[in-house]
Amino acid sequence: MSDLRAVLFDLDGVLTPTAEVHMRAWERLFAPYATAYSLEPYTTADYFAHIDGKPRYDGVATFLASRGVELPWGTPDDPPGEDTVCALGNGKDEIVNRMFEQEGIDPYPGSVRFLDAVTGAGARVAVVSSSRNAPAVLAAAGLADRFAVVVDGNVAAREHIAGKPAPDTYLRAADLLEVPAAQAIVVEDAISGVQAGAAGSFGLVLGVDRGVGADVLREHGADVVVADLGDLDASVLAGRVGGDA
Structure with missing residues (x-):
């Protein structure tokens, strides 16, 4: 960690x-x-x-x-x-x-708690989405000001970046955060997303099981799978992230 x-x-x-x-x-x-x-x-x-x-x-x-x-x-x-x-x-x-x-749309409470915890620990954060509606969804959920880096379907189209399951959009986000892939966690609920994380050699691929199945997510690249991000104790990151490489 x-x-x-x-x-x-x-x-x-x-x-x-x-x-x-x-x-x-x-x-x-x-x-x-x-x-x-x-x-x-x-x-x-x-x-x-x-x-x-x-x-x-x-x-x-x-x-x-x-x-x-x-x-x-x-x-x-x-x-x-x-x-x-x-x-x-x-x-x-x-x-x-x-x-x-x-x-309308409300964020998952557990995900907001996890976001609060990792940013409180000093982690840099980004959103990586295939959707072209990501900015509107983030705004509607009250999360737009939490992410300076958003790599979505619009960015992928504009910069000719391959979408998931290719790792390219995640790699682009890590690059914009100036963090090597090996020092970044990918958080995904989709098969194509955990495949992207695994293909990009990220430090950790964290699966969130919203219905795909924990075993399926692990089979396709997740290192760890949880039912809700709020179940994680992100305090272990405190003082260990956000520093210079």
């Missing part, structure tokens, strides 16, 4: 229960789509297996491939209703933004 100086948080499902909102948004998109095209019905298992943690368009393409469907990729400007991967992804974005406006 004496070598760990930064904590890199995924957003959806780690800091905020937006994963639950996203899950319902994907269901609202794909359940009627599967019915309309006589595909095998969409289930929650599809979210975890094909969508969770990935950039939005990649999630669309992976789910469609699981049903033997191949659509033109299209462009990010495609409006919902067109028959392209991007149009479907933009349709999901409309659904989830409407849900955020109508329902």
